[in-house]
Amino acid sequence: MYRKSEIRFAAEMTLGKLSKWLRILGFDTVYAENVTGEELIDTVKDRILLTRTKRIRNMKTTKERIFITSNQPLEQLREVVSALGIAKEDIRPFSRCIQCNASIRLVEKNAVRGKVPDYIWETRDTFHTCSHCRRIYWSGSHILRSRDIIKRLFS
Ligand SMILES: [Zn+2]
Secondary structure, eight states: OOOGGGOEEEEOTTOHHHHHHHHHTTOEEEEOTTOOHHHHHHHOOSSEEEEOOHHHHHOOOOOOEEEOOOSSHHHHHHHHHHHHTOOGGGOOTTOBOTTTOOBEEEEOGGGGTTTSOHHHHHHOOOEEEETTTOOEEEOOHHHHHHHHHHHHHTO
C-alpha cells in the first residue's frame, strides 16, 4: 500500500480541469488533451486512472480506477478525495507546476528579475520556478482563492 501523499493519477482527456486541481493539491497527475482513457489503461502503470467512460468503469481489469460522475471540476475533485480518503495532511499544495506536472522549487528573487512584471518583482519576495517548463510562480490572489477552496474541501 502506498502513502496517500504519493498517490499518482492519470486522467483522461475530458478531465483537464480536475487534473489542474490535483496538481494544485500536489498530486502527480498526467493528462493530455488528446489521450483517451483506453489509451491510458495500457500505458500508465502505478497510476490511478480517472475516467468518465462507462466502458472503462465496466471493464474487467485490475487497473485501479475512479469513475467520475460530476461535470463540475470541484465536485470531481471531491469525488477523488472521498474515494481515496485523502486527508488534509496528505496534500502538498502549490508544490507542483499546474501546466506541466513537474515539481517547482524556490528560486532567488534576483533570478527572476525581468522575467516577471516589474510590479510583481517589486512587491513579492518569494518566487518558485518549474524545473521543467520554467514557468514562474509567485503568491497572488489566485493562490489565496485556491487556499480557500482547499480549506472548504477538507472542512
Ligand atoms: Zn512546468
